[in-house]
Amino acid sequence: MKVLSMIQPWASLFVLREAQYETRSWSTKYRGPLAIHTSKKIDKAVCSHVAIQSLLLKHGYTIENLPTGMIIAICKLENCLKVTENKDTRAVLEDGRVVSGNDYFLGDYKVGGYVWEVQDMKMLETFIPAKGKLGLWELD
Numbered sequence: 001m002k003v004l005s006m007i008q009p010w011a012s013l014f015v016l017r018e019a020q021y022e023t024r025s026w027s028t029k030y031r032g033p034l035a036i037h038t039s040k041k042i043d044k045a046v047c048s049h050v051a052i053q054s055l056l057l058k059h060g061y062t063i064e065n066l067p068t069g070m071i072i073a074i075c076k077l078e079n080c081l082k083v084t085e086n087k088d089t090r091a092v093l094e095d096g097r098v099v100s101g102n103d104y105f106l107g108d109y110k111v112g113g114y115v116w117e118v119q120d121m122k123m124l125e126t127f128i129p130a131k132g133k134l135g136l137w138e139l140d
Contacts, residue, residue, distance in 0.1 A: 004034055
């Protein structure tokens with residue numbers, strides 16, 4: 001199975017569906033099953049933001065109990081769309097879709113970047129320890 005490593009708290013916010021999209025500077029032609037892995041790194045500056053703390057607390061998470069170095073969920077990668085416009089509070093994707101609100105706040109919508117769209121996100125009951133890698137990688 002293909003795996004995508006993400007820094008915390010972004011990984012948990014994505015898996016918990018506080019963010020519907022994952023933003024990346026790169027695209028992939030891959031479509032299909034995808035596991036979400038949390039890197040060992042936690043962005044402490046982001047975790048100190050009141051809005052981020054509130055979103056995490058809603059699900060029982062704080063900076064102290066965010067899972068790291070684990071595969072925490074599986075989903076299906078459906079689409080990878082280019083960001084064509086950024087209007088400071090909303091972005092426009094190549095298919096004309098407008099991204100705003102929390103989705104915009106929780107992503108990096110630089111023009112020319114990519115939005116990964118997934119379906120069927122399922123958090124695992126038991127997380128799987130794993131060492132992450134850059135890019136999409138294969139779970140052994």
